[in-house]
Amino acid sequence: MSDLSNAAGRQHGLITSAQATRLGVTEAALAHLEESQLVKPLEWDVYQLAGSPLGPIHAYPYAAWLATAPDLFASERPEPAADVVLSHESACNVHGMGSLAIPFVTFTAPEEREAPRATRLTVAPLTAAEVTVSRGVPVTTPHRTILDLVRSHVDHDDVAEALTDAVQQDLVDLRALHDDLATLADEYGLPAKPPAFADRFLAELDAASLSLRNLRACAALRHPDQVAEVRRGVTRVLAEARGGTGAEDALAPEDDELSWDLAAEIVARTGTGA
Template sequence: MLETLYHALSVAAARQLGLVTRAQMARLGTGPAAIDRLKEAKLLRELIDDVFQLPGNLTGFTYAYAYAAWLALDPERFCWERPRSPAEDAVLSHHSAARLHGLGTLSPMATMFTTPQARHAPRGVGLQVDRLAPEDITNVEGIAVTTVHRTILDLVRFPFDRDDIARVLHDALRLDAVDLRAIHDAMVPLSPRYGHPADGAAFLRYFLPDLVPASLSPRNLRAWARLAAPDDVAVIQARITAVLGDVRATVEDDEAVEAVSRDVAAEIVGRLRRR
């Protein structure tokens, strides 16, 4: 009988990163006595309160603990019974998302999720009630998590201090996991409330004083140049636009020509000023 129960648990856990909750086990007919016997036999390990890991799965602890907390938010339902759209369910966010993305060195805190409506939070889990757009969500090792871009904005609004955000932003740029220009544009409206500079050059000095531009990807080197030296970029862009005058006459898409001249100008400034 116990072997049959354990087989059922194994099948369910295989679809949940090797994890199963006490409530799910009850639905499969596994009572407290059977759970105790399986624990004694080291066939179950309680990862967090009432969420168990079966031995032999290859899920790393960082991912297992995050997924266990997600299961604990709705312990009776199996993962395939929960909303198919992550935006309608709980999404790992804030410092927990940063940790999953491998960004920064934020102190351990309650596992944080963003959820569209208030719900009970088990011990060790924090909730932010907000509705995420689909483009704010990605998937990492089977876990729905906020994108790096959204994660950084959430850390600003939480708020974390400058040093914490700076380390996360620096790591995100090192991994080319975020667009520097896009993150600056998104943080400008937050500047009056949270006290960071809105001006591009001041923003770089505030959050990224030790950034080495040469370490940036081409897109972020261009973004850095536009933020650090917008006047230089504008001067060179004007010259490039003049050179492209003959081409412009044969190209109907003026915006495309403008974009090319802007990118080339930023690339030149970035490459000449990087260190």
């Protein structure tokens, strides 16, 4: 039991039956531990030890992830981007984005492989920057997750709910996410222009509680003309402060992003972009 407990402890209190076998724990011994309520079976021949810190939101996807390579301990698995990663609607559930139905536990992997029952495997490349770990579960980042929902033709109402939650919780950079979604607009029927995008996907967003980066982005999406107008004035002030003539071409390169930030924040905080 000591070896089992130690191994499970390194996996947030979970162990597969195949891992238990490697440790010399027989099926009869596992059954005895279950009868004694020291472990409880989840799905996919994975057990959770009493006292495990994981609740169901993380325990079940983590169990499914362990079951994709049941003989291997978590420490023996490849780096997340080269391994199986929780994604799509299942990633939304872990991140607390939206309320999408999850008929299967969905993973993304770089190549085809056998998937456990009640799971779905999507083959696609992931970079290290597109993967994070949540309570032991390798999962696509919120940014990548939203893109995957769109690419898999999830209903736009569901995408809007997930996106709104992600922005509201500051899980994504709205400006960067909109830039990436705009490249998918024609293929997946998304409104690409800022006001139309905001109307379709951010209608329920409470701008008053946003982080500063997303407050600015929200103002720029909802009121791009106002931000552009204010930016021209900000540009003149910055250029003059740098010793220029006030013309736009006198603006220092490092101030280009600053002028956008200031203009978007002014529009947001004066109420136009709220």
